[in-house]
Amino acid sequence: MDARENQALDAVKLYYEAGLSQSEVAERLGLSRPTVSKLIQYGKDRGYVSIRIHDPREAESSLAAELREVFGLRDVRLAVVPENGTDLVGQLGKVGAAVLAENVNDGDTVGVTWGQTMYSVARNLSRQERSGVEIIQLKGGVSYTTRVTNDFETITLFCNAFGAFARTLPLPVIFDSVEVKRLVEAEKHIQRVIEMGRDADVAVFTVGAIRADAMLFNLGYLSETEKAGIAARAVGDICSRFIDDDGNACVPQLDERTVGITLGDLRGIRTRLLVAGGEDKVAAIEAALRSGYATHLVIDAATAGQVLRATQQRAAS
Incomplete structure (x- = not known):
């Protein structure tokens, strides 16, 4: 030094x-x-200082307990957001980073997606005393536009926190053709990274909303016709794979062109941490939880209440 x-x-x-x-x-x-x-x-x-605030409101609530019971989750933490709703993504990132740190052990492989929420988790990670951890990018992240995914920055921050080695997918997440996508995935390095993603011990991910300004809609991957078709069928996306109200992939022609782990692969990972919140993501979060994509959840109280009401209405109908 x-x-x-x-x-x-x-x-x-x-x-x-x-x-x-x-x-x-x-x-x-x-x-x-x-x-x-x-x-x-x-x-x-430099990571010499780690400050952790233990807020009992994050875990000790009837809302968190109900979410655990209804969706069979192992753990639920509530991000405490100011009443004016500001800094939702920042608070989700803080709690998400804390929960992730609790669930990563020496020698684990950690699968990571990208997006504003994942970048917030990454920025809130403090240095962890772990050895032998590897960080795996679960889907491509190269943008065709000026809109950035922060995929490289997210992976870098994860690696810095866990003293880990990165396995990246320096590719678009959706290719123009199935043939090109299959050709690229056949390359040994890419094939190995995707296999490692399938075999990851921990996955941390979010869900995307279906709206005109959603990140996935603004990276140059989709035509206007495709966007209209997605909006008519999907409630959100997980790992850039569009899902319907039952949590199933619902746009097969895009699914075949998408680089990364599949929804089935995600379900096979031991620990699956979903970090998400906001009114526009209620339908996607509820579908993801009901379909068993998550074992751990970080969510804000307002969104959690809406998710539970949506499930109750479904059961009553």
Whole structure:
């Protein structure tokens, strides 16, 4: 370690462990208070500090218990979102990162998708003391437009957190033709990454909504005719595979052109963490849970209530 790293470690220990103020740390180390402030931030950025807030509202609620019972989930955590609904994705990311860290062990392979929610999970991951972890990209993520998926940034942050090696799919998620997609998937490296995705120990994923500004609709993969057909049949997407109200792939001509694990592959993974929220995703989340795609769930309370009501209405009809 260089001198700055050593100073940062001294500063964060005095500040967080000894409980000294920044002025007291500055006096102890013979530095200015602004320098100490920068060293503390540097230490946090380097992963020397991990701050965990244990909010009982995230797990200890009747809503979480009902979700576990109705959908047979192993664990449900509620992201606490301000009443004005701001920073939903940020709060989902914070709780999602904490739940993921609890479920990754030494030697695990972790399958990861992409999107705004997954990028939020990645940004909220702190450094974990794990060894032998590998991060597997579960679907292609190259965009044909200026809209970015942050797939590379997401994978990189996951690897930094777990000290892991990345297995990536540097490809579009949907190809123009089945023939080209099959040819690409036959390449040994691509074939191996997809196989590793199928065999992953943990998968962390979200669901996409069906709306004009949805990310998957704006990456240059789909024609206007295809978008209209999807909107008429699908309630959302999982791993960029469009699902109907029963959780089944419902656009076969696109499914055949999609690069990554299948919905059946996802169901076969031991631990499947779904991180999702928002009114526009209620139908997709409810279909995903009812179809058994998740074993663990991170969701906000407002969306959770709507999901349960949707299931109750279905049962009553």
